[in-house]
Amino acid sequence: MKAPNHQWTEVQNSLRAEFGDAAFKSWLAPLNFENIDENTVILSSPTKFLKDWIQRQYMDRLRFFWNEVNPEVRVVELVIKDYDTMPPVTLSNNNEITPSSQPEKSSDTSKNIEPLIESFDVNLDPRFTFDNFVVGRPNELAFSAAKRIAEDETVRFNPLFLYGGVGLGKTHLMHAIAWAIREKTPERKVIYLSAEAFMFQFIRAIRHKSMMDFKEQFRSVDVLMIDDVQFICGKDSTQEEFFHTFNALVDQNRQIIISADKSPSDLEGLEERLRSRLGWGLVADIHPTNYELRLGILQAKAEQKNVDLPLNVLEFLAHRITSNVRELEGALTRVIAHATLVGRAITMETTQEVLRDLLRANDRRVTVEDIQKVVAQHFNVKISDMHSARRSRSIARPRQIAMYLCKQLTARSLPDIGRSFGGRDHTTVMHAVKKVQELMASDQNVTEDVEILQRSLGG
Ligand code: ADP
Ligand code: MG
Numbered sequence: 001m002k003a004p005n006h007q008w009t010e011v012q013n014s015l016r017a018e019f020g021d022a023a024f025k026s027w028l029a030p031l032n033f034e035n036i037d038e039n040t041v042i043l044s045s046p047t048k049f050l051k052d053w054i055q056r057q058y059m060d061r062l063r064f065f066w067n068e069v070n071p072e073v074r075v076v077e078l079v080i081k082d083y084d085t086m087p088p089v090t091l092s093n094n095n096e097i098t099p100s101s102q103p104e105k106s107s108d109t110s111k112n113i114e115p116l117i118e119s120f121d122v123n124l125d126p127r128f129t130f131d132n133f134v135v136g137r138p139n140e141l142a143f144s145a146a147k148r149i150a151e152d153e154t155v156r157f158n159p160l161f162l163y164g165g166v167g168l169g170k171t172h173l174m175h176a177i178a179w180a181i182r183e184k185t186p187e188r189k190v191i192y193l194s195a196e197a198f199m200f201q202f203i204r205a206i207r208h209k210s211m212m213d214f215k216e217q218f219r220s221v222d223v224l225m226i227d228d229v230q231f232i233c234g235k236d237s238t239q240e241e242f243f244h245t246f247n248a249l250v251d252q253n254r255q256i257i258i259s260a261d262k263s264p265s266d267l268e269g270l271e272e273r274l275r276s277r278l279g280w281g282l283v284a285d286i287h288p289t290n291y292e293l294r295l296g297i298l299q300a301k302a303e304q305k306n307v308d309l310p311l312n313v314l315e316f317l318a319h320r321i322t323s324n325v326r327e328l329e330g331a332l333t334r335v336i337a338h339a340t341l342v343g344r345a346i347t348m349e350t351t352q353e354v355l356r357d358l359l360r361a362n363d364r365r366v367t368v369e370d371i372q373k374v375v376a377q378h379f380n381v382k383i384s385d386m387h388s389a390r391r392s393r394s395i396a397r398p399r400q401i402a403m404y405l406c407k408q409l410t411a412r413s414l415p416d417i418g419r420s421f422g423g424r425d426h427t428t429v430m431h432a433v434k435k436v437q438e439l440m441a442s443d444q445n446v447t448e449d450v451e452i453l454q455r456s457l458g459g
Contacts, residue, residue, distance in 0.1 A: 007069045008033040014065040015058070022123050026200045027053060032081070039074040041066055044081040049203050051078045124192065128175035134300050136293030139169055142284040146173040149223075149255060150180035153188070157282035159246075159256035163263050164286030165411050167324030170259040174225045177257065181223060188222040195231040199238045218245045225257040229278075234269030243274050256281075265426060266413050287416075294318035294328055301329060307336050313351050321355075321362055331355055366409045366457050368420045374456055375402040378449065387422035400432035401450060407433050409457060 002010070016024040030050060034042040043062075045051040054062070055078060066073040130150070135143045142162050149160055162170050178190050193201075205214035218224060224245075232238045249256055260267060263285065264278040289297075295318040302309045313335070321328045338354045339346045352359070372386040379398035386399055399421060406417045407429065414426035421429070439446040 001070060004036045005033065007036075007066065010069045011062065011065040014068070015061065018061060019058070022194075022197070026197055028058065031078075034079065034081075036070075036073070039072050041073050041076045042079060043076060044079050046081065047203060047207055048080055051080055054078060124175045124178050125171075126179075128172040129179050130176045132300070132304070133169065133172055133176060134293065134297045136290065136296060138287035138289055138293055139164075142169075142173060142286045145282055145284045146177050146257075147180075149257065150177045151184070153185065155253050155255050158250055158253075159258050159278060159281040161264060161278055161281060161283045162257070162259040162286065163261065163283070163413075165261060165288060165324060167326030168286045168288065169325060170286060171227055174227055174257060174259060177223070178225065189220065190223045190225070191218070191221045192225040192227070194227045195229045195242075198226055198242065199232055199235060202238055202241050215245070215248075219248050219252075221249070221254060223255045223257065224249055225259075227259050228261070229258050230260045230262060230267055233267050236271070239271050239274055243271070243277070246274075246277065250277075262413050263415055263426075266415065285416075288412075289322070289325060289328075291318055294321070294325075297325060297328060298332060301332055302336075305332075305336060307339075307346075309335075309346055310348075313346055313348060316348060316351065320359055323362055323365060327358065327362075331358055334358075368406050368410060368412060368417065371402050371405045371409065371453075371457060372420075374453060375399075375405065378453055378456075389422065400435055401446075401453070403429050403432040404436035404450070405453060405457065409454070 001007075012024075012028065015028050019028070027050070030046055031054065032044045034044050036042070045054060059076065063073070063076045066076055130143075130147060133139075133143060142164070145157070145160050146162070148156070162173060164170055174192060178192050181188050181190050201214060205211050226242070229242075232242060246256060258278060263283060264270070264275050267275065270278075295314060298309075298314045298317055302314065317328065317331055317335075321331050335346055335351050335354055338350065344350065372383055375398050376383045376386060379394075379401075381395055381398050385395045386402055388395070390396075403417055403421060406412060406420070407414070410417075412420075414429045418424040418426045418429045436446070436450070440450060
């Protein structure tokens with residue numbers, strides 16, 4: 001059996017390999033190994049916040065990896081060290097840097113107090129450039145806006161708010177902006193980070209009483225990009241600081257770019273001031289891909305990888321893998337990897353064989369169109385009534401139920417759903433969802449209808 005310290009090192013290596021350098025640095029590196037007591041490992045975390053976070057996000061894997069290097073270990077426990085000396089969470093006017101009041105640290109923990117800037121280490125994916133981004137109807141607005149910001153030093157819309165479902169290219173576009181600016185105007189200071197990392201920096205700044213540095217670093221940038229802001233929704237103090245940073249940068253006419261999985265109006269748990277401020281600039285949504293775009297992306301990727309794929313295979317993939325670009329890429333990679341391994345040409349048969357599980361999962365996904373069809377049949381109304389302006393109850397009710405089911409069974413946003421129902425507003429959809437929920441609570445018939453429909457849609 002290896003010494004406990006070495007076990008910890010191995011576990012750390014496995015964690016880094018699994019979650020990547022950035023996540024490791026932000027979340028896992030601050031943990032310290034304390035002790036092993038029979039089957040229990042004790043690790044310490046500098047803050048309660050971090051402890052809770054690790055508990056939720058990483059505990060399973062942590063336990064798994066320990067158990068791999070030391071089969072006796074069954075439990076990993078987290079304790080908070082130095083929690084008592086943590087300063088109270090005051091956000092404003094706490095700009096003083098007071099290094100003398102730092103609690104005494106062993107040399108082991110002091111390495112965690114690195115200058116903040118290091119952890120902004122940009123971490124840009126070299127593949128995520130404008131050249132590698134395939135443009136089509138669903139993403140052309142987002143693409144042009146991103147391009148414009150990268151090329152034009154004048155701030156024309158602030159912020160640029162990019163939103164869309166997972167795997168549709170938000171991160172890709174943000175990295176592309178950063179690359180383009182670096183190349184064209186390297187003197188402009190760009191910071192890209194995930195909202196998660198922003199939050200972590202913020203919490204750490206409070207912890208180490210370095211709010212001044214924290215603010216300074218953000219406020220001296222020309223372009224600030226925060227990815228996946230849905231992450232800070234509901235985290236009040238982080239939102240607050242983000243809001244101040246945001247305002248300070250906008251006042252100085254610096255460019256801000258935000259991404260999220262929903263539009264500002266659909267983000268839940270977002271403070272009203274921040275929501276309206278986020279909507280001030282240009283809000284560009286990336287729609288789900290269409291067939292042409294998927295085919296274009298497949299062709300571009302196959303070309304990049306220098307493989308010749310039969311057109312019918314590409315068409316087949318574009319037809320069948322409709323979820324998002326990440327899965328589409330994954331499918332292509334798998335097909336190519338398989339062909340390389342077994343040394344045979346790629347055909348329709350091998351493609352279907354290799355992707356069987358993925359194809360099945362894509363088939364199971366319910367679309368808005370499916371829902372409209374099934375609901376119309378069930379209530380014996382026309383599918384066109386789902387889009388029509390008719391408001392009689394016999395039609396409005398099924399339409400509301402269909403909207404409700406779209407909200408429950410698909411990942412589409414409220415505005416998106418509204419658009420699919422004859423261009424209705426997202427507030428109409430919101431109202432429909434609420435209405436159906438009320439009816440289900442009071443009317444057994446409605447509950448049954450919804451349940452039958454859900455079952456026939458496989459939900
Ligand atoms: P998001 O941040 O919206 O979840 P990503 O930007 O991470 O999505 O994109 C997922 C993957 O799909 C990445 O590998 C990205 O390069 C690729 N991708 C997405 N959209 C496009 C596109 N239009 N052209 C080429 N690749 C794309
Ligand atoms: Mg992303």
